[in-house]
Amino acid sequence: MKSLFLLALCSLLVLSCKKSDDPWRTNFDHYTPEDYALISEYLNLPETPYSYNIEPVRHLAIFGIIPTQQDADMVTLGRVLFYDKSLSSTGTISCASCHHQEYAFGDNKSHSLGVNDRASKRNSMALGAVINFTPYYDVTTNGPNATRFFWDNRAGTAMEQIREAMNNPDEMDMNPHQITASVQAKPYYRPLFEKAFVGGAITEENIVTSIRSYVNALFSGNSRFDQAWINTDKVKLEPLGLNPFKDFTQQENHGKSLYMINCAVCHGPTAANPLVSSGSNGLDLQPVDLGIGGVNGLTKDMGVFKNPPLRNIAQTAPYMHDGRFATLEEVVDHYSSGIKAHENLHFLLREPDGNPKQMHFTQEEKEAIVAFLHTLTDQEFLTAVKYADPFK
Ligand code: HEC
Ligand code: HEC
CATH class of the missing domain: 1.10.760.10 (Cytochrome c-like domain)
Incomplete structure (x- = not known):
């Protein structure tokens, strides 16, 4: 409620001092x-x-x-x-x-x-x-x-x-x-x-x-992932994007379902709306950069970083806060077998006994995830x- 009020107030302020919102403005000259x-x-x-x-x-x-x-x-x-x-x-x-x-x-x-x-x-x-x-x-x-x-x-x-x-x-x-x-x-x-x-x-x-x-x-918002989702949605309702997309290759659809099962819990089903806003994904046992903990001093935030959305991810190498991974293949290898048992490792990356939950992808699965991540590119x-x- 309070934020709605603030929003209304801000819009009023902006409208009242902005010339270019004049509805009678002509575009000639x-x-x-x-x-x-x-x-x-x-x-x-x-x-x-x-x-x-x-x-x-x-x-x-x-x-x-x-x-x-x-x-x-x-x-x-x-x-x-x-x-x-x-x-x-x-x-x-x-x-x-x-x-x-x-x-x-x-x-x-x-x-x-x-x-x-x-x-x-x-x-x-x-x-x-x-x-x-x-x-x-x-x-x-x-x-x-x-x-x-x-x-x-x-x-x-x-x-x-x-x-x-x-x-x-x-x-x-x-x-x-x-x-x-x-x-x-x-x-x-x-x-x-x-x-x-x-x-x-x-x-x-x-x-x-x-x-x-x-x-x-x-x-x-116009990657192949979006286009394929929109086109599939038109034929049969696909609001959550969970079923195979008709314009995707078999490999991309395989990668999409692996992503939805293993990654979307944190990075979000649209790869644009992280469901977990920050966490440790187990990069190091002893992080040099303390991330959010370095700013607020809280033990629970030491080595914890913002969880980034993954749109256009194939274009943004190197990866992670320190750019340690040169390729998406290395990123997927990390989740497959490289997760470290840092004390603040996010619970979604832990086994019930607390140990890191390595995802153990096969080579074919790794390639499928990378192929899917490439569909997030918006040319x-x-x-x-x-x-x-x-x-x-
Ligand atoms: C010398 C390189 C450099 C320049 C110049 C620079 N940035 Fe950045 N920008 C970065 C780095 C590095 C980060 C991440 C820093 C961190 O998290 O500590 C960042 C982060 C950001 C973020 C945060 C994004 C997010 O999702 O949290 C925004 C927005 C941004 N920059 C916009 C700008 C704008 C606007 C300018 C110009 C006024 C600018 N940057 C100039 C390197 C730069
Ligand atoms: C527990 C939540 C969580 C899960 C599950 C997870 N990630 Fe992440 N991911 C993160 C966090 C947090 C970061 C940022 C880490 C950092 O830089 O310190 C990250 C970073 C990344 C990056 C680097 C982004 C960039 O801009 O550099 C990629 C790519 C990525 N994850 C892909 C995946 C894939 C693919 C999966 C599934 C196989 C996955 N993630 C599962 C939390 C998660």
Whole structure:
């Protein structure tokens, strides 16, 4: 109830100060010819912004995955900021330096490099592993039940998370004042801020708000897994996705059922809605990185990490918080025979006597699981121009 009220309040606030929600806005001359000419000196942006409206999909909606719509002007601005290297102290690093579209907005290195080649402490998280941030993170309300950000859950809101990336000395290394000054100095931002915010003020708050809109506009719901689910659902009702899909190969269907039995208990039946939000999956007996426990100091959370969704997982190697596994085959080998009896090992990975529950897959089963994980790749998302680098 309280969060509903907050949501209503927030929407009112947003609506009352956002020019671009004006229903009478015409799309002719979205930018003035002079402004568009200025923008086009630096950026490849369409004359009228791309639409970032997301159509809810039935098989995802059943699991509560209903994205919140984002304003096109704010997302457009956020997209430019996400790719702008001048937001870092050396002018060499943008958000996209560690979150590449082709790797589902993750990185192909175990530790991404920030300013002056300083390595980040953990493996970059693929923003496209999540179908869409708004239903998953509850970012509109940021209520107490919202899923938290980072491998160790240390950020509670998207705004907090984005600020941390910008201020982190290993990442972009800029204080709020420097960021604002740097954005103000770029001529192409004036018209973009004017479209996104009434008065067009270039403030740190507005910078972070628009980057958040861009991250929230990312939507990856059109993988082969989704298409096959939708097509099967049309012929015979398949709301939970448990029966074989008609467009899958026999191997993919075999992998899907192994996934549903062994993995979906934690990673979720849509591979986008983890049922267990964090845990230890038994990587080490003695973890070096203490994860959530390192932040809150609780014994039960030592060596416990956020359980990531697995969308586009074939694109986001290496795997785990420290990128220790180079391939999906190695990941499946871990669950098959490598689970360690760490004291906080999640109970779903334990035998009744408490020992690790190795899954003992045959070679054929391992290949089937990997084939299934490949169906979670959404090519349209990985190549969509509306999410791509807009700089010339
Ligand atoms: C130097 C590399 C680097 C840069 C630059 C960077 N990130 Fe990240 N990002 C990471 C790493 C590494 C993690 C995981 C860190 C951790 O868990 O401790 C992460 C985590 C995240 C997450 C959390 C995802 C989740 O599911 O919890 C989001 C969102 C994110 N980054 C967005 C951004 C945005 C927006 C920017 C630009 C303002 C940015 N990042 C800049 C490396 C980077
Ligand atoms: C007890 C819950 C649980 C079960 C069951 C489970 N996982 Fe995980 N999985 C996790 C956690 C927690 C992590 C993050 C571990 C870390 O990085 O410290 C993870 C990480 C992963 C990753 C790496 C993700 C990334 O972005 O790097 C993959 C891939 C994966 N699991 C696949 C599977 C598969 C396939 C199965 C079934 C064979 C499975 N998991 C079963 C909890 C589980």
